[in-house]
């Protein structure tokens with residue numbers, strides 16, 4: 001019998017001669033996970049979409065899930081990473097072009113994401129559950145390939161930031177939100193669809209953007225919406241083929257935000273020059289560049305000197321997308337691990353049935369479902385920002401969720417990879433890509449410690465965010481003794497925040513696990529009890545598989561993709 005359970009063709013084995021021998025039969029190797037529906041096979045996703053207000057989108061999400069899980073579509077993710085982007089700074093006759101060339105698979109992923117509205121649907125079609133439906137779609141698309149998600153996210157996230165400057169928004173938003181992918185390196189006026197990047201990080205200061213040295217000089221009177229020329233550099237500019245970038249630079253009255261196009265309105269190239277592409281350990285399909293601004297034209301977005309509060313509108317949304325992306329990576333990893341272990345035998349039994357492995361797989365599934373459940377809960381909050389509770393939950397919950405979910409992803413990817421054994425390390429498996437991708441979300445858009453400081457800032461500036469947080473977790477009061485005790489201890493330790501920084505990791509970890517526990521309990525997830533036991537009650541350091549007293553088999557069954 002082969003791995004599919006089919007009878008082997010006997011004539012394939014004999015007779016053979018000394019030189020043309022059939023050396024062996026390939027047995028006990030899994031059939032790879034492909035041609036399955038990423039939506040229908042994901043119980044936690046389906047439950048979440050229904051629960052958080054996007055039930056109306058279930059049919060179209062199911063249709064997209066079928067397409068995204070097809071072998072041909074999954075292959076696009078592999079191809080886009082096996083063939084990294086290349087930069088041509090000049091054409092063959094020496095003219096500056098700043099052209100990034102991508103494999104057709106990358107373009108296909110971009111086209112699909114944009115045609116599916118992942119870059120814009122909640123803005124163009126706002127309704128109950130719009131953010132949740134978009135998050136679900138992006139979660140499936142990210143399981144196929146994460147790198148192209150960067151320009152998709154930035155384009156999506158630029159919208160609230162640009163709305164701060166209505167004149168620019170009027171000119172730019174129709175093409176930014178259009179469901180048209182137009183990858184041409186041409187002036188915005190000639191194109192049918194536009195993508196947007198962001199350029200904050202400089203060499204001398206990444207997290208600390210106030211250390212930026214790039215200068216912005218007014219061309220005329222200056223002020224919001226007015227043209228400036230920017231001189232300086234940016235050390236990280238991802239997706240440099242975007243049509244324009246939101247850039248932070250020092251104007252006469254302080255750090256300000258600018259919209260800097262690739263081409264000037266007169267059809268000449270704007271001197272935002274790409275110096276080189278970064279060589280990255282992960283996120284390979286996405287081009288990330290170093291650039292210099294040599295008098296590049298940009299228009300001021302928002303008030304002069306208010307660059308950080310203006311661009312924060314964008315950063316808040318990119319952080320939410322980091323939660324989606326890391327949740328997606330975990331889902332793909334655990335689906336691959338379970339699928340493998342359901343087919344692979346060792347020592348006479350399927351791996352999935354061997355108690356230590358069952359516990360490891362269950363634990364990975366718990367982590368992935370907790371990540372998704374919190375993400376979709378925040379998605380619902382984004383859909384209801386007119387409600388003060390939901391708005392405050394977006395503020396604090398996104399900071400906590402971005403910090404924690406992204407930080408959990410690398411260890412999760414590693415453990416899932418190990419479930420697959422040696423083949424999990426091989427480049428023809430999706431696991432190395434998931435593993436190398438995992439740290440990136442934790443670093444950009446606010447690295448771990450910076451997120452912790454942001455959590456403190458949110459609580460200090462608006463103490464009601466902590467009250468909202470506590471109301472959110474206490475809504476699950478009485479459902480889990482472990483959670484109740486955890487929250488009591490946390491409240492006591494949060495009473496005095498004077499030495500928060502030295503205790504920040506401990507406090508933020510506990511804030512995060514309590515929020516996930518409450519989200520799982522309130523969602524009625526079958527993972528809730530196991531999450532509380534393993535994350536809130538655990539003895540010593542928690543390692544994957546250190547589960548006791550939970551129905552690990554049932555958990556694995558729920559998380560299996562087929």
Ligand SMILES: Cc1cc2nc3c(=O)[nH]c(=O)nc-3n(C[C@H](O)[C@H](O)[C@H](O)COP(=O)(O)OP(=O)(O)OC[C@H]3O[C@@H](n4cnc5c(N)ncnc54)[C@H](O)[C@@H]3O)c2cc1C
Nearest residue numbers: 198199200201206207236237238288444445447448449450
């Ligand atoms: C693949 C990739 C793509 C990127 N794309 C873009 C892009 O398109 N646009 C863009 O603007 N940036 C981009 N970045 C840059 C990214 O946002 C920065 O790397 C990030 O903000 C951290 O800045 P830094 O690298 O200068 O590190 P630093 O700011 O030097 O931080 C180093 C470490 O110190 C910690 N730290 C910082 N301050 C404190 C503190 N006060 N207390 C304790 N710890 C602290 C941080 O958490 C971090 O762990 C990208 C990065 C990567 C990896």
